[in-house]
Every structure is written in structure tokens, then in C-alpha cells.
Amino acid sequence: MRLYLKFFTMHLKSQMQYKTSFFLTAVGQFLVSFTALLGVWFMFLRFNEVNGFTFPQVLLCHAVVLLSFSLAECFGRGFDVFPQLIGNGMFDRVLVRPRSAVFQVLASQVEFSRIGRLLQALVVFIYAIPASGILWTWDRVVTLCLMIICGSFVFFFLFLVYAAISFFTIEGLEFMNILTDGGREFGRYPFAVYGKAVLGFLTYVIPLALFQYYPLLYLLGLETSRLYMLMPLLSLLFGIPAIAFWRFGLHRYRSTGS
Amino acid sequence: MQKYLAIFQIRFVNSLQYRTAALAGIATQFAWGFMEILAFQAFYRVDPSSFPMTLSQTVSYIWMQQAFLALFMNWFFEPEIFNAVMSGSIAYELARPIDLYSRWFCQAAANRLAKAVLRCMPILLVAFLLPEPFRMSLPASLPQFLLFLIAVFLGLGVIVSFSMLVYVTTFYTLSPIGTRLIAAILADFLAGAIIPLPFFPQPFRTITEWLPFASMQNMPLRIYSGHIAGHDALTGILLQIVWLTILILAGRRLMSRALRHVVVQGG
Numbered sequence: 001m002r003l004y005l006k007f008f009t010m011h012l013k014s015q016m017q018y019k020t021s022f023f024l025t026a027v028g029q030f031l032v033s034f035t036a037l038l039g040v041w042f043m044f045l046r047f048n049e050v051n052g053f054t055f056p057q058v059l060l061c062h063a064v065v066l067l068s069f070s071l072a073e074c075f076g077r078g079f080d081v082f083p084q085l086i087g088n089g090m091f092d093r094v095l096v097r098p099r100s101a102v103f104q105v106l107a108s109q110v111e112f113s114r115i116g117r118l119l120q121a122l123v124v125f126i127y128a129i130p131a132s133g134i135l136w137t138w139d140r141v142v143t144l145c146l147m148i149i150c151g152s153f154v155f156f157f158l159f160l161v162y163a164a165i166s167f168f169t170i171e172g173l174e175f176m177n178i179l180t181d182g183g184r185e186f187g188r189y190p191f192a193v194y195g196k197a198v199l200g201f202l203t204y205v206i207p208l209a210l211f212q213y214y215p216l217l218y219l220l221g222l223e224t225s226r227l228y229m230l231m232p233l234l235s236l237l238f239g240i241p242a243i244a245f246w247r248f249g250l251h252r253y254r255s256t257g258s
Numbered sequence: 259m260q261k262y263l264a265i266f267q268i269r270f271v272n273s274l275q276y277r278t279a280a281l282a283g284i285a286t287q288f289a290w291g292f293m294e295i296l297a298f299q300a301f302y303r304v305d306p307s308s309f310p311m312t313l314s315q316t317v318s319y320i321w322m323q324q325a326f327l328a329l330f331m332n333w334f335f336e337p338e339i340f341n342a343v344m345s346g347s348i349a350y351e352l353a354r355p356i357d358l359y360s361r362w363f364c365q366a367a368a369n370r371l372a373k374a375v376l377r378c379m380p381i382l383l384v385a386f387l388l389p390e391p392f393r394m395s396l397p398a399s400l401p402q403f404l405l406f407l408i409a410v411f412l413g414l415g416v417i418v419s420f421s422m423l424v425y426v427t428t429f430y431t432l433s434p435i436g437t438r439l440i441a442a443i444l445a446d447f448l449a450g451a452i453i454p455l456p457f458f459p460q461p462f463r464t465i466t467e468w469l470p471f472a473s474m475q476n477m478p479l480r481i482y483s484g485h486i487a488g489h490d491a492l493t494g495i496l497l498q499i500v501w502l503t504i505l506i507l508a509g510r511r512l513m514s515r516a517l518r519h520v521v522v523q524g525g
Contacts, residue, residue: 020436028439035447045459047304174282178289186293194296 007107029116056131065187067121068151077111082163150232157242167249210235269368291324310456315483321385328373330475333442409478412498419505429516470501
């Protein structure tokens with residue numbers, strides 16, 4: 001942990017050397033999700049609700065997904081660019097060092113420019129938390145925190161799977177984007193909007209709905225069972241196959257040469 | 259003319275090499291299109307009367323958008339061109355007996371076209387075979403389809419000439435990140451890549467429909483789906499021609515001004 005903090009400050013210092021570049025990338029990140037938000041807003045100017053959810057309620061969803069995605073991307077960026085590490089043979093160096101591979105990849109990159117997106121998520125929260133008409137009792141506050149924290153973990157595990165696939169393919173698979181970037185983009189609406197089949201897939205296979213849709217029902221008081229409140233914790237189970245897959249890939253890894 | 263055709267051909271064949279990447283891309287775009295359609299359907303169920311396009315027009319719009327993504331994506335720029343300006347290898351380009359603007363224009367257009375040709379067929383094929391309500395419909399008539407084809411090529415011209423403006427700004431700023439990012443994001447939104455322009459609220463919608471960005475993907479996709487037809491389609495194509503001319507003239511002018519003062523970096 002101390003070592004990670006050291007890496008963390010190192011990355012922070014190095015990225016602060018290029019302030020303009022950092023600033024512009026952060027602004028870009030902000031704008032990208034801002035246009036997505038504008039799109040949602042335009043849709044709600046025309047339609048007052050979707051599947052029974054109002055605009056502030058949908059925004060709550062949007063902000064949870066955005067915040068957890070940017071947290072995962074900020075810290076898990078190393079896994080996002082992992083295919084390059086495999087491609088140029090640098091991963092071999094990681095393997096000879098006396099620390100775990102996951103730790104080293106994790107520490108290899110911290111992307112601070114994601115703060116643009118983070119900021120946007122916070123602004124949306126500031127608007128949506130009072131506007132959603134939810135009575136914020138302590139259990140609901142806990143639920144919201146669980147949604148964000150577990151969401152970050154699920155996105156992080158997805159990055160891990162993405163990285164593990166490149167053990168076999170060398171290149172990153174564009175198809176995984178539908179789960180990571182797609183999860184972010186389409187997570188702006190509660191997943192039930194997309195119908196039963198998609199909701200089922202996102203509950204049992206890739207548990208994005210477990211930290212987004214079900215706990216949202218609890219927040220809105222549509223479901224009172226504590227089970228819905230604790231659903232986000234269940235999504236953490238996704239970590240088991242994700243880590244197992246990473247280990248399996250690591251085991252099968254053959255270097256691509258220097 | 260012949261040399262530009264040759265550049266076009268080289269680029270085209272070159273891009274056709276990456277078939278596996280294309281396959282993965284196709285799968286992604288397919289899933290993406292599905293999710294988009296499902297989201298629009300959810301809104302449609304809430305209130306069909308507020309829907310500015312018919313559902314099948316929206317479905318066609320989305321499938322066409324996914325199929326021709328490579329043709330109309332605003333966030334794609336030629337890294338080679340940026341590198342040429344920043345590394346100084348532009349000096350070689352300038353020594354060639356060829357007009358630089360046209361050369362880059364051909365290169366960018368060919369790359370987009372090749373990517374799109376490779377990717378559109380499987381997506382369209384499946385989209386035509388899907389069960390209702392996901393199935394893509396055929397254009398209303400043959401003339402409508404011909405208008406669509408014209409609009410596609412004009413749209414490609416508009417987007418390439420717009421990105422040429424972004425390349426030219428590299429001469430002035432040397433760091434393309436800022437302009438590139440902001441231009442790409444705004445253009446994407448105003449072109450109707452996030453939600454189709456008819457879904458924009460008034461008066462915002464009327465304003466955006468006159469902007470050059472509406473001449474990119476908005477026009478061909480809506481002509482195909484039949485949302486813009488007959489007389490309106492002809493006016494739209496005229497608008498595309500006007501914007502294309504303005505953008506090319508502006509790009510050429512800016513470029514020749516930049517080249518007069520160009521300082522080549524490095525040796």
C-alpha cells in the first residue's frame with residue numbers, strides 16, 4: 001500500500017508537468033459526458049418519463065455509473081492499455097520483479113485527467129440528489145455509497161477481463177468496449193429500459209444492473225426489501241471469475257519477445 | 259486527377275488489410291445499435307405521439323448510422339497528417355509536385371470509405387433480416403435511394419473538409435489536442451451522432467439544421483429513412499453543396515496562408 005502511494009504521487013507529479021495537456025484532456029472528458037447528458041436532457045424535454053422513471057431519477061443512475069466508471073478508469077487505466085504492454089514485450093519485465101503482476105499493472109498508470117468526468121458526475125449528483133424527491137434516510141445513503149463503490153469494482157473487473165483476453169489475442173478486443181464504454185453509455189438509463197433479456201444478461205452474466213437498477217428501486221422506495229439495498233455487494237462476486245480468468249491467462253502467457 | 263485516384267486507391271487497399279479488426283468492430287457496432295434501438299423503443303412506449311420520426315425511420319437511422327460509422331465519425335483524424343506537421347516531415351510533402359490539400363483530402367476520404375465498405379455489408383445484411391421491430395426497412399423509392407447516395411458522398415466531403423480545417427490549425431498551434439478534441443465532440447453532437455437532430459427541442463433544432471454539421475451524417479441518414487423526402491431532400495442536398503464549397507475554400511485559403519509562413523521543425 002505504501003508502495004502504491006509512492007507510485008500514485010509519482011504519477012501525479014509527472015502528469016502535472018504538462019498542465020495544459022492535462023487540463024485540455026480533462027475538459028475533453030468533461031465535454032464528452034456532457035454531450036451525452038445533453039442528449040438525455042433533450043429526450044426528457046420531449047418525454048416526461050421512461051419506464052416510470054423521471055429525469056432526476058435517471059440522472060441519479062447516470063451519475064452513479066459515470067462516477068464508478070471514472071474511478072475504475074482512473075485507477076485501472078493500466079489494464080486498459082495492457083495490450084500494449086503485452087505487444088511490446090514489456091510485460092516480461094513485470095514478471096521478474098518481486099511483486100504481484102496485478103499490483104504492478106495497477107501501479108503502472110494512474111490517469112488523473114479522468115477528473116473531468118468525475119467532476120461532471122459530482123455536479124449531476126448535486127442536482128439530482130435533492131431533485132429526485134428521495135427522502136435521504138441513512139440506509140439510502142448507505143445504498144448510494146454501495147452502488148458507487150461496488151460499481152467501480154465491477155468496471156475494474158471488466159478492465160481486468162479485457163486485459164486478460166489479450167494474453168491470448170495479443171491485441172485488445174474491440175468487442176469488450178460494448179461492456180466497458182457501452183456499460184457507461186447505456187448505464188445512463190436504468191437497465192430495465194432495455195427490456196427483460198438485456199436486464200437478465202446484465203444481472204446474471206455481467207452484473208452491471210446489480211449496482212445500478214435494483215438498488216435504484218430501493219432508493220426510490222419501489223422495493224422495500226433489504227435485499228435490494230445489498231444487491232451491489234452481490235455484484236462483487238463477478239470478481240471471482242474475473243480474477244480466475246486473469247490467473248488462467250497469466251499461467252498460459254507466452255512472451256511476444258522483446 | 260489520375261494521381262489523386264492513385265492515392266485514393268493505395269489508401270483504400272491498405273485499409274482493407276485489417277479484416278480481424280473490422281470483424282470485432284462489426285460485432286461491437288451491432289450490439290451498440292441494438293441497445294440504441296431498445297432505448298428509443300422505451301421512449302416510444304411512453305408517448306408515441308411525441309416521437310418526431312416514425313419508429314421504423316428511427317430504426318433505419320440507427321442501423322445506417324452504425325453501418326456507416328467509419329464514414330461519418332467525427333473523432334477520427336489521420337494521425338499521419340498530425341505527425342507530418344509536428345515532426346517536420348511535411349517538408350518532403352511540400353517538395354512533391356502535388357497539391358497538399360487535395361492529397362490529404364483524398365487520403366482521409368479513402369481511409370474512411372475503405373473502413374465503411376468493409377464494415378457496412380454484414381451489418382446491413384443482418385439488419386435487413388432481423389425480425390420486426392428491429393428490421394431495417396428499404397428506402398421508399400428508387401429516386402429516394404439515389405438521393406441518399408448523392409447525400410452520402412456529399413456528407414463524406416463535408417466531414418473530410420471539416421477535418422481538414424482541424425489539420426490546418428495544427429500549423430498554427432502545433433499541439434492538436436485541444437482543437438481536435440473540442441471540434442470532434444461538438445461536431446459529433448451537432449451532427450446528430452448522439453441523438454438524431456429531429457429529437458432536439460426547438461429552436462435549437464432549426465438552428466442546428468442550418469449548420470454545416472447537419473450536412474454530415476444527418477442528411478443522408480434521414481433521406482434514407484424517408485424522414486426527409488422529395489423537395490426537402492433536394493434543398494438539403496443543395497445546402498450540403500453550399501457547405502462543402504465554403505469549407506473547402508476556407509480550408510484551402512487557411513492552408514496556403516499557413517504554408518507561406520510554415521516553419522519546419524527539426525532537421
